[in-house]
Amino acid sequence: MAQVILFNVTNGLIIGAFYVLMALGLSLILNLSNVINFAHGNFLALGGYLAFTLSTVLGYWGALLISPLLTALVGVLVERLMIRRIYNRDPVYSLLLTFGLAFVLQDGARFIWGPNGLPMGLPAVLAQPITSTLFFITWYRVFMVAIVIVTVIGLFAFLRYSRLGLRIRAGTFDLETVATLGVNVRHLRTLNFAVGCLLAGLSGVLAAGQIGLNPNMGDELLMPSFIAIIVGGVGSLIGTLFGGLLIGMAAALTTVFYPAASEAVIYAIMMAVLLLRPRGLIGEEGMMS
C-alpha cells in the first residue's frame, strides 16, 4: 500500500508539474491581454512534435532546447497576425479566435505527423529506474520535475528582477498607465504571449517523453489548467502554481482510493473554491470580477 501511495504521489507531482507549466503560460496571457488561449494545448502538442522531428537531427538535448523556442516563435507569428487585432474587442471574439486556431493547429498536426500516436525516444540514461525497489520512478520523472522547478524559479525571477518582467507585472495591474509611461505595450503583449507559448512548448517536449505524441495530447491538460487558474486565483501566478500542484495531487491521490472519481475531484475542488472563496486561494480581490 505504501508503495501504491508513493507511486501515485510521484504521479501527482508529475501531473501537477504539467498543469503548472501549462497554467502559468495561460495565466500570463490571461492576466496581461485578457485572452483565454484555447489553443494553448495545441502549442503544447506543437512543442512535442517539433522536438520529435528535431531530435532526429539535433539529438534529444538539442531538441529539448530548440523546440520550445520555435514554439514561442510560432506564438509570436500568431499573436502578430491574429490575436493582436482583437485585444480591444468583446472577449467573445478572442475566445472564438483561439478556439478556431486550436482546431486548425490540431488538424495541422494530424496532417503533418499523422493521426496515430508516436513514441518519443529518450536518452538511455533517462529511461532507467533510479533504484530497483523504486522501479516505477525513472530518472526521466526526476528530470522532468527538476526541469519544471528550474523553469518556474526562472520565470518568477524573470518577472521579479528583469525590466521586461517588471513591465509585464505592472501591465497586469494597469496597462494604461504602463503605456502612458512610454512602454511599447504592443511589443510587451507579443513577448508575453511568446513566453506563454515557450512554457507550453517546453511542457510539450516533456509530456512527449512521458505519454508519447498524438494530435490532441494537449486537450486533456487544457481543462485542468483552467481549473488550476480558477482555484489558485486569477491574477496571481503563485496562486496558479499552487492550484496546479493541488489539483494534480488531488487527482492522483483519488486514483488510489476511487479511480473513477479522479477527474471529478478537480471539478469538486473548483466548485468548493467558487463557493467558499470566489477570488481563488491566493487571488487578488477584484481581479476576477
Place this chain on the structure above:
Amino acid sequence: MSTAIVATDEDRSVSRKTVMLVAIWAALLTVPLWLPLLGGYTALAGRVLVFGLAAMGLNMLLGFTGVLSFGHAAYFGLGAYGAGLTLRYLVHSTPAAIAAGTLLGGLAGTLFGLLIVRRRGVYFAMCTIAFGQLWYYLAYSWNSVTGGFDGLRDFHREAIGIPPLVLDITEGGTTFYYFLLAIFAAAVGLMGFLLRSPFGRTLLAIRENERRARFLGIPIERHVWLSFSISCFFTALAGTLYALLNNFADPLTLHYSLSGYFVVMTVIGGMRTFWGPLLGAAVFVMLQDYISSMTVNWMSFVGVIFILVVLFFPRGLLGMMRRRIAA
C-alpha cells in the same frame, strides 16, 4: 419619454420587421416543400431548428445581457441526457422526457449561475467552460447509466396523446419536423415576450452600461443570474429535442466544442439580433454537413471559419444587413 423614443424607432422599422417575420415563418413552415429541391433532407432542417433554439437561448445571455457563456453545451447535453434517461429508465412518454430534460439542464444552470454571477468577462467564460466539462466527464465515465463514450442508446421518441387523438412522431419525417417547429415557435414566442418585457429592457441596460444600471438601483447580480438561468432552460429544451431527433445522446453534446459552435452560430448570424442565431445555425449546419462530406480535414475548415468570422465578419449576417439599411 424613453418609451416614446423606443416607440418611434419601432414605428419606423415596423413594416420591415413584419416582412421579415412573415418571411422567416413562411420559410420555416414550408421547409418540407423546398428543402428537398435544394438537395437537403428534413432531418437537416430539424437540426437547424434545434441548434437555432439553443443558440437563441445562448444569445439571450450573450447578445441581450452582454455576458459571455462558453459552456452552454453543458445545459444542452444535460437536456439531451435528461430526456434520454427518462425515456429509457422511467416512462415512455415524450412530453415527460422533454419536461425532465429541460428541468435538469435548467436547474443545473440556475444553481451554477449562483456561484459565478459576480464574475465578468473572460473569467465568467472560463468558469462556465470548466463547469461544462464536469458533465462531459461524468457522462463519459459513468458507463453503467449513461453508456459512456458510446453514448446513450436504446430509447426512442414515443407517440403523443391518448388513442383516438394520437400524434405519431416516431417516424421522423414531416410530422416530426412540424412537432419540432411547434415547440420551437412556442419557445421563441416566450423568449421574444421576455425580451420585450421590462425585464428584457433591463437586461439591455445592463449590457449597455452596467455601472450606470447599478447606480439606477437595478440589482445587477439578480438580473444576470435570472438571464443565465432562463437562457439555460431554453438551451436545455433544445437539448431534449436533439435527443428526440436522433434517438441518441452522446458525450459530445456536452463537450465545450459544441459550446463553441453555439457561440459561432450566434456570431455568424448576428449577436445583437433576435433571429441572428437561427440564421447562423442554418449556415453552420449546412456548411458542416457539406464540408464533412467533402473532406476528412473538416476541423481545419471549421477552424478557419471561426477565424475568418472573428477577423472580418464580427457583426454577423443580420448585423451587417441592419447596418446597411441604416446607412
